[in-house]
Amino acid sequence: MGQSGGELHHYKFEVPEIIFGRGLLGRVGSCASRLGGRRVFVVSDAGLFEAGWVDTVLGSLRDSGLEAVYYDNVSPNPRDRQVEDGAREYLRLGADVVVGLGGGSAMDAAKGIALLASNGGRVQDYEGSNRIHKPLPPLVLCPTTCGTGSDVSQFAIITDTVRHCKMTIMSRTVAPDISLTDPDTLETLPEEFVCTTAADALSHAVEAFFSIAATSLTDVHAVKAVRLLSTSLVAAVRARDAKALENLSRASLHAGMAFSNSLLGIVHALAHPIGGLYDTAHGCVNAILLPEVIRYNLPAVEDKLPELAWGLGHRTDGDPDEAASIICDAVDELLEATGAPRHLSSLGVARDSLPELAERALNDACILTSPRKAAVSDLLSILERAY
Amino acid sequence: MGQSGGELHHYKFEVPEIIFGRGLLGRVGSCASRLGGRRVFVVSDAGLFEAGWVDTVLGSLRDSGLEAVYYDNVSPNPRDRQVEDGAREYLRLGADVVVGLGGGSAMDAAKGIALLASNGGRVQDYEGSNRIHKPLPPLVLCPTTCGTGSDVSQFAIITDTVRHCKMTIMSRTVAPDISLTDPDTLETLPEEFVCTTAADALSHAVEAFFSIAATSLTDVHAVKAVRLLSTSLVAAVRARDAKALENLSRASLHAGMAFSNSLLGIVHALAHPIGGLYDTAHGCVNAILLPEVIRYNLPAVEDKLPELAWGLGHRTDGDPDEAASIICDAVDELLEATGAPRHLSSLGVARDSLPELAERALNDACILTSPRKAAVSDLLSILERAY
Numbered sequence: 001m002g003q004s005g006g007e008l009h010h011y012k013f014e015v016p017e018i019i020f021g022r023g024l025l026g027r028v029g030s031c032a033s034r035l036g037g038r039r040v041f042v043v044s045d046a047g048l049f050e051a052g053w054v055d056t057v058l059g060s061l062r063d064s065g066l067e068a069v070y071y072d073n074v075s076p077n078p079r080d081r082q083v084e085d086g087a088r089e090y091l092r093l094g095a096d097v098v099v100g101l102g103g104g105s106a107m108d109a110a111k112g113i114a115l116l117a118s119n120g121g122r123v124q125d126y127e128g129s130n131r132i133h134k135p136l137p138p139l140v141l142c143p144t145t146c147g148t149g150s151d152v153s154q155f156a157i158i159t160d161t162v163r164h165c166k167m168t169i170m171s172r173t174v175a176p177d178i179s180l181t182d183p184d185t186l187e188t189l190p191e192e193f194v195c196t197t198a199a200d201a202l203s204h205a206v207e208a209f210f211s212i213a214a215t216s217l218t219d220v221h222a223v224k225a226v227r228l229l230s231t232s233l234v235a236a237v238r239a240r241d242a243k244a245l246e247n248l249s250r251a252s253l254h255a256g257m258a259f260s261n262s263l264l265g266i267v268h269a270l271a272h273p274i275g276g277l278y279d280t281a282h283g284c285v286n287a288i289l290l291p292e293v294i295r296y297n298l299p300a301v302e303d304k305l306p307e308l309a310w311g312l313g314h315r316t317d318g319d320p321d322e323a324a325s326i327i328c329d330a331v332d333e334l335l336e337a338t339g340a341p342r343h344l345s346s347l348g349v350a351r352d353s354l355p356e357l358a359e360r361a362l363n364d365a366c367i368l369t370s371p372r373k374a375a376v377s378d379l380l381s382i383l384e385r386a387y
Numbered sequence: 388m389g390q391s392g393g394e395l396h397h398y399k400f401e402v403p404e405i406i407f408g409r410g411l412l413g414r415v416g417s418c419a420s421r422l423g424g425r426r427v428f429v430v431s432d433a434g435l436f437e438a439g440w441v442d443t444v445l446g447s448l449r450d451s452g453l454e455a456v457y458y459d460n461v462s463p464n465p466r467d468r469q470v471e472d473g474a475r476e477y478l479r480l481g482a483d484v485v486v487g488l489g490g491g492s493a494m495d496a497a498k499g500i501a502l503l504a505s506n507g508g509r510v511q512d513y514e515g516s517n518r519i520h521k522p523l524p525p526l527v528l529c530p531t532t533c534g535t536g537s538d539v540s541q542f543a544i545i546t547d548t549v550r551h552c553k554m555t556i557m558s559r560t561v562a563p564d565i566s567l568t569d570p571d572t573l574e575t576l577p578e579e580f581v582c583t584t585a586a587d588a589l590s591h592a593v594e595a596f597f598s599i600a601a602t603s604l605t606d607v608h609a610v611k612a613v614r615l616l617s618t619s620l621v622a623a624v625r626a627r628d629a630k631a632l633e634n635l636s637r638a639s640l641h642a643g644m645a646f647s648n649s650l651l652g653i654v655h656a657l658a659h660p661i662g663g664l665y666d667t668a669h670g671c672v673n674a675i676l677l678p679e680v681i682r683y684n685l686p687a688v689e690d691k692l693p694e695l696a697w698g699l700g701h702r703t704d705g706d707p708d709e710a711a712s713i714i715c716d717a718v719d720e721l722l723e724a725t726g727a728p729r730h731l732s733s734l735g736v737a738r739d740s741l742p743e744l745a746e747r748a749l750n751d752a753c754i755l756t757s758p759r760k761a762a763v764s765d766l767l768s769i770l771e772r773a774y
Binding site: 009012018019020021022023024215216220254 | 396397398399400401402404405406407408409410411602603604607608610611615637640641644702
């Protein structure tokens with residue numbers, strides 16, 4: 001890949017078939033049926049079961065004449081063992097399609113299960129880029145939060161319970177066949193999760209926009225995500241306005257389409273080891289790190305600042321300094337509105353682990369597309385400012 | 388599909404795998420190989436053969452260890468019989484992948500050949516929406532103009548040589564597996580075709596943006612296409628600047644991603660019968676019709692005008708009247724710069740055929756997504772103003 005004038009010479013852009021609309025979760029049966037399913041393995045969690053959405057999915061599958069089996073052994077930051085157990089269950093039951101319903105955890109677990117069911121072995125065997133060689137069973141992912149982007153992305157993040165780290169699996173084969181978003185599912189999502197997952201979407205959009213692998217195909221989605229978040233986040237959280245919640249779903253989708261193709265940066269390179277060591281909520285960590293990483297990146301992304309300021313609802317006259325200050329203020333304000341925590345210390349991260357976290361971040365794939373190169377000392381100072 | 392607040396409640400978005408970059412035509416062999424090809428059927432035309440691009444493709448296929456056969460019986464506005472002959476040839480030679488290299492004509496012919504080779508029968512059997520039931524052979528499309536969008540779209544347009552009309556085939560199955568754009572190919576495209584195909588891309592972007600099936604996923608691409616055209620068209624045409632030409636390729640891609648998912652409107656509903664009767668260059672017809680159709684649509688798209696004005700490089704204070712006048716002037720100026728013809732009379736269209744053309748347009752699928760409903764009398768008056 002070569003770069004010139006802020007845009008890569010060579011690039012790829014891939015997204016799955018996308019279906020979006022209120023009330024569409026009831027169509028998951030026809031999606032699974034169209035993909036050739038007979039016995040569908042549904043991966044979700046207790047919260048979605050209680051909210052009634054698992055029943056919507058199981059009912060839709062049965063209405064389409066399909067058998068449905070339900071697997072809910074999934075935790076936040078899904079673990080290698082949960083994925084291994086799920087794959088065994090999938091094979092034992094003779095299932096032929098996987099449906100993932102939930103936030104990033106349930107969807108990444110669904111990806112991991114589909115991966116091991118078809119390729120065998122352990123999750124660890126596929127850590128890194130392009131290490132999957134056999135096709136996965138058909139996969140339908142239905143996001144129920146407004147962050148993650150797993151429903152369109154070529155990534156799955158699974159926790160290694162022995163090394164206490166998050167493994168990133170990067171392959172076009174873990175993108176689903178169909179991404180189906182029903183924004184109605186946000187109406188039962190607790191406020192806290194609306195806030196932290198929206199912060200996650202914001203960090204995806206900003207990192208995708210600043211990535212050295214960004215292109216015009218990803219930029220348009222990144223900026224649109226920022227724009228939707230900046231206009232709808234407060235109304236969605238305070239008034240639970242249905243239209244505003246729908247806009248957050250849409251923002252999450254745009255951000256996912258951007259970062260899946262442009263990759264990410266330092267926020268995620270740091271968030272992965274923090275999540276691996278402390279099992280923290282991914283959106284919270286991103287919300288804390290984002291402002292410091294933006295400040296660190298500013299000198300390397302001057303050309304792009306006015307467009308991001310515009311996405312955040314502010315006109316500039318194209319002056320990068322003016323845009324930089326607008327962006328820092330607007331992002332702070334937006335994160336403040338989410339009520340997400342603002343300091344790593346409040347998540348239980350130990351100060352003396354910061355050097356190890358900085359070291360680990362240097363080995364995360366997300367660091368490769370950071371617009372400004374970073375040494376361990378740079379990463380450490382970002383962590384310290386965010387502490 | 389329902390609509391509210393200017394955005395559809397339910398929608399789909401699909402694009403093929405997209406590869407973009409200068410010099411990438413030499414990678415078409417690895418694309419065909421990845422799709423399982425052994426004997427590749429290359430559809431292109433004499434102009435591209437003379438410019439050397441057919442050799443680039445054939446060489447790349449052979450370098451990847453594939454056999455390559457070349458089919459060039461394709462004319463502008465490709466005909467049903469050329470497609471039927473191509474499909475027979477494909478089957479006779481035992482080919483297994485189709486590569487289309489060229490403008491909309493070569494790519495639509497490639498789609499038609501892939502369709503008949505796998506589904507049998509005549510092109511007429513598949514006219515309309517979703518009438519294709521068997522999967523097509525793997526398809527790689529390489530655009531070499533800056534209009535069309537066929538390389539990402541779910542449409543193929545083939546001329547019926549008996550009825551003298553253009554048949555629209557609409558189906559997800561005619562979207563290719565891979566869209567590969569090498570902007571270097573524009574450097575050998577005669578100026579006249581740069582101009583008319585760029586006008587085509589502009590009409591795609593504007594019609595996609597105004598379509599009643601437009602969504603935020605398509606709008607971002609439509610506006611980006613307009614923006615790239617407005618900043619790069621003059622430099623591309625006058626100075627043949629490589630970066631500007633690359634931006635036109637990119638504009639065409641964005642416009643194609645938009646209209647394939649939001650569909651089109653009156654410009655295309657009228658352009659199809661005109662092209663069917665008079666075998667005119669599609670881009671020229673669109674360039675002539677676009678300003679009049681924009682004027683007709685203005686009262687129905689007021690909410691969207693400021694964003695389109697912004698895409699055309701002009702800030703407004705959100706006033707639709709101000710934006711409308713800016714848009715009409717900017718589009719006129721841009722089309723003037725292309726040097727494309729501005730009157731239907733100059734294309735040899737007979738004045739007394741206008742009523743028949745208006746009648747036929749009413750039956751074109753593109754009329755369904757027009758933001759402002761149109762009776763035959765409305766269409767006729769658009770044609771008369773454009774005459």
